Amino acid sequence: MREYLLGNVAIARGVLEAGAGLAAGYPGTPSSEIIDTLSGIASGYDIHIEWSVNEKAALEVAIGGSWAGTRSVATMKHVGLNVAADPFMTLAYLGVDAGLVIVSADDPYCHSSQNEQDTRRYAQFASVPCLDPADPQEALDMTIYAFDLSERFSVPVLLRPTTRVSHARSDVETGRIPEGRRRGRGFIKDPARRVSLPVNARPLHRALIDKQKDIERALESAPWNRLLLKGDVGVIASGIAGLYAEEALANLEADISLLRIGTYPAPSRKIEEFVKHTSKVMVVEELEPVVEETVEIVARRCNPELEILGKRSGDIPRAGELDPLTVRNAIARMLGMSVTAPRELPGTEIVPPRPPSLCPGCGHRAAYYAMRKAFGKDAIYTNDIGCYTIGISMGTVDTCLCMGASITIGSGIRFGGDERPICCCIGDSTFLHAGMTGLLNAAYNKSRMTVAILDNSTTAMTGHQPHPGTGVTATGEETVRISLEEIARALGAGHVECVDPYNLEESIDAFTRARDFPGLSVVISKAPCRILLRRKGERFRRYRVTDECVGCRQCVEFSCPAIEFDERAFINQLCTGCGVCAQICPKGAIEVVK
């Protein structure tokens, strides 16, 4: 059947068509919609779907599933694989039972990420095969193929969509979803392949190296490696760059050789054939020069004179994402054809920047305002990964590195000799993902500082997924509801209090007490995400500015999108009635609309 599918939905479809019985992941753009989609339809199939607390947990759950004989998938964004790298690296040695696929979605250009690392490098690092889909159709087909490949060679298989595949939509041919039992026959004891004692790991490492040649040979003939030899100039392109290259050649009406690559280790026999028949080649791929390096190695052996254009020559950028015009122009330049200059549009400098901003009424904004009043502008604010990082304009985001790092970096700054007040900010989902160990570490090592847990009762940035603090599972079942307050106390914080950030005075007092506490203090600022409340049907009151306004701009500094200013303040229709501006106004000139 033909359907119009988002890339991530196509991957979810592939998981179902492949007969998988377990899917685990942690939300992260651009990977989140895979589990989101599966959790919506799980009840119709014999499949376990979970949002795990982090990517390491997700992968380990998937490993257990595979070892119980059930086809399993773990999903995450590229940086999530760093969190799961520990199980991932050794899993390659131990191998799988039923097929195990790891989806690690890359984000060239950092659309919604802190870096642009290339998952194909992880595949090389771990000696694990990797599939690089170009569009939603390939994403679906490769997902099914990945399970078969995983079982054939007893290795996990990486699927690496990029943002422009995961968040692309296209017409996709779907297949049949098998009915019936999906869970396997259970765990079979086999210590030599399940226990990574040195005595087992040594031979397993050798076995992993030995099977690389077989894996490469099997991948050579995969349908996503397509060779078209026409003349002695050509292009080798991988993943979505293969589509950009095909489009460029059609647009330029250039009838030259093209090798499209979709699997790793890269198909060296096809590359060899290509290299032997060409004198000049351009390698087009996003991010790291993985294919380019393979072409260089093959050329050294079979055609040392080959002229290779790509990242090393400066023809294809190594940072950021590729786009059709960049690829078209790079190929046109190689062929001596005319280049299409990007349109110079005079007048665009008048367009005001529109960075993402915290939503009107967001509890994070209120918490930041109170925190800043209590701690002052000289305090150090270490921050973390989530919606709240967007609050950078409020002066409460001094660092952001990776999940959970706010607390540990804060400790380090204290022990590094800085005596100023420190307030670490971390969201509820991020705290449960990787913040708890940091808090434990801070308590154990006697760190003097404050940790603010900005609890909006959801994983907001990635699309409002539940977590252990919400008391609901991925599939909407009720489960144990974890108390952040109790966790903070259990991990050793000396002073813990909860506060409603919309009550400004109480909130400032709470942050002041936390600042003055002579040890490790925790403030939990609780305000459910406004988007979530709106979806649940909550209707918000609105505020307006009265004639008492003297134009002092104090409310404007709250930087809420609902507050405009033109000599006097004005509250627009975006207001969701949090009421904090009314508490800030020194003239009492902001009131509820009756």
Add this chain to the structure above:
Amino acid sequence: MRTSNCDMVIVGVGGQGVILISEIIGRAALKAGIPVRAAETHGMAQRGGSVINHTRLGCVYGPMVPEGGADILLALEPAEALRYGRYLSTGGVALVNTTPVLPTTVTTGQFRYPDIEEILAPLRGFARVIAMNATEIAERAGNPQTANIVMLGAMSRFMPVDEALILDALRDSVPRKYIDVNMKAFELGKAEVSG
């Protein structure tokens, strides 16, 4: 050689319903048996940031419209039309909603929001510009949230897809109780563009 039958770039502010427009077009194309490709903005930019969607009809390549290649630029917000004006082809059509959504950089007084004529003038230099107050028209239809559908109605005049299929896809894409108001929004938008 052309590599797509109709390239569209749909822009606006997170939350305005940019993705829904593209979804409806994609579903209509599927009904018509036309290959379709689209690229969406999810994640961080959706928080009140600037969003861009690429939609390509009759295309079997990548989902992104090359800069300077869009046959149609549809802007749900005026400043966004100019921000992404570089995607529009010479002689292309720009459909622009004239109701601004002020970014916080403007509400906090760091930047000035330009006049509508300042925004449209550079686009008029090389393209056909059709400006309308889609937000106000949507209110007339019965719901200001349907401004995106008003703009879709206007754009339908320029798309190589049968209007009946677009309306079918629209019905499939919105909750049942909002079908009527959306159909009305579509018609009012279409009427803004002379045949």
